Amino acid sequence: MRSDMIQMLADMKPGFIRFPGGCIVEGFDLSQRYQWKKTIGPVEERQVMINRWNFEFAHRPTPDYFQTFGLGFFEYFQLAEDIGAEPLPILNAGMACQFNSAEVVPLSQIDPFVQDALDLIEFANGDTTTKWGRVRANLGHPSSFNLKLLGIGNENWGPQYIERLKVFSKAIKEKYPNIQLINSSGTDPNGERFDYLNWELRKMNADIIDEHYYRRPEWFLQNASRYDNYDRKGSKIFAGEYAAQSDKTVSVKNRNTWETAMAEAAFMTGMERNADVVCMASYAPLFAHVDGWQWTPDMIWVDNLQTFGTPNYYVQKLFSLNKGTNVVPLLENNKPLSGQNSLYASATIDKNTNELILKIVNASANEQSKNIEVEGIKKLGSSATLTVLKANGLDEVNSIANPTNVKPMEQIIKLKGKRISLPLAPYSFTIVRVKMS
Numbered sequence: 001m002r003s004d005m006i007q008m009l010a011d012m013k014p015g016f017i018r019f020p021g022g023c024i025v026e027g028f029d030l031s032q033r034y035q036w037k038k039t040i041g042p043v044e045e046r047q048v049m050i051n052r053w054n055f056e057f058a059h060r061p062t063p064d065y066f067q068t069f070g071l072g073f074f075e076y077f078q079l080a081e082d083i084g085a086e087p088l089p090i091l092n093a094g095m096a097c098q099f100n101s102a103e104v105v106p107l108s109q110i111d112p113f114v115q116d117a118l119d120l121i122e123f124a125n126g127d128t129t130t131k132w133g134r135v136r137a138n139l140g141h142p143s144s145f146n147l148k149l150l151g152i153g154n155e156n157w158g159p160q161y162i163e164r165l166k167v168f169s170k171a172i173k174e175k176y177p178n179i180q181l182i183n184s185s186g187t188d189p190n191g192e193r194f195d196y197l198n199w200e201l202r203k204m205n206a207d208i209i210d211e212h213y214y215r216r217p218e219w220f221l222q223n224a225s226r227y228d229n230y231d232r233k234g235s236k237i238f239a240g241e242y243a244a245q246s247d248k249t250v251s252v253k254n255r256n257t258w259e260t261a262m263a264e265a266a267f268m269t270g271m272e273r274n275a276d277v278v279c280m281a282s283y284a285p286l287f288a289h290v291d292g293w294q295w296t297p298d299m300i301w302v303d304n305l306q307t308f309g310t311p312n313y314y315v316q317k318l319f320s321l322n323k324g325t326n327v328v329p330l331l332e333n334n335k336p337l338s339g340q341n342s343l344y345a346s347a348t349i350d351k352n353t354n355e356l357i358l359k360i361v362n363a364s365a366n367e368q369s370k371n372i373e374v375e376g377i378k379k380l381g382s383s384a385t386l387t388v389l390k391a392n393g394l395d396e397v398n399s400i401a402n403p404t405n406v407k408p409m410e411q412i413i414k415l416k417g418k419r420i421s422l423p424l425a426p427y428s429f430t431i432v433r434v435k436m437s
Helices: 003-011 073-082 111-125 131-138 158-175 192-203 217-222 258-273 311-321
Strands: 016-019 086-091 149-152 180-184 208-215 236-244 278-283 287-289 300-302 307-309 326-328 343-350 355-362 368-373 383-390 409-414 419-424 428-435
Touching (some): 003 300, 016 073, 073 086, 086 111, 111 131, 111 149, 149 158, 158 192, 208 217, 217 258, 236 258, 258 343, 258 355, 258 383, 258 428, 307 311, 311 383
Parallel strands (some): 016 086, 086 149, 149 180, 180 208, 208 236
Antiparallel strands (some): 343 355, 368 419
8 A cells, every 4th residue: 555656546536436446356367356345354375376367378478477465355445434535346247257267156156155245235335243343343444334336247248147146147147236236248348248148237237337437539539429329218327447548458568658548538528418327437548557466557657655646547637626516508509529529528517616627628739719608607707727738749748757747737818608618639638717607
């Protein structure tokens, strides 16, 4: 729990922390899956185990990569509580990674896996008279962690997943009906696997469907309106893992460039615009060591002494710190601004501060000016705070040597009446906050 790393996370004010992942949940085979009960109790008694990324990539061997579980489920719950985030644990669904061994527990032997899920909820929320609530109390936390969310499986797919998910869902909902369950839609945002799971999960009235997308920046720009036509009354969406890939998925050449961050910002305006459908979103992965990584890109990079946020980190942080409480329409020719003239936008109001918040991405090489007329209010304040994130080039990155090469810059602009005249720099992400009455 290095303080500089955790501070970077806390500064984002995240709504939740998804842990421990990810493919680590599944393991190469089930013997290597992540088991939460083995990660609590005295640190020196926790079982050391091989990390599945030890041998995952031939192009990036890490034969010394093991897990001590010095950071376990109890510490994760404490971390989430300390920084004001909801905990979101992900548990194994009785399936190992389907790209590796694809080992599956027979349905007749699934009960211990389901019991692990029930016990985790009791560990998090149960009072001190319960078996696992007493364990939590003995670890030093008698009060409940108030767990509300639980993920079953990670990137699992096919009929085998649905069969097992139904068993988990029935048992959990019978005992803990208020726990919201997050279900996998597979590895990709489209295709046969996705279509099958999306159909089956909606038939099950799944609480939340977990969509993942690791794609080129162009995909994010082209799909900024992805959720505009989703069913408003159906299952909610969790964008559980996403990151624009500067080269291609699972490439050692992927870098956290400004181009990838800007594309993500454009896509996120579509998620925010559809916040009645997309209830949660998280960039992934979160942390990586500059000399010890297996996957890139990653949001926050560290060495043994320092830490820095990528351009992608600043995009995430700006969205998080400027959420608002209610979405309002931002239209051009009566349509959402989602790619017209390479502009992408969303708008919210914050009822707590009585502010209007605009987010606009200019994904073109040209400076553009935009006049925005605000309707439905008496007047705007005489000035607005303008925050701009941009870089000298699309390939610009941050680094240990230059950690703030790409960072937000703030200024005040004057307003007249109910019109906001915005200069939009080439390849930029702009946020406007203005008081209203």
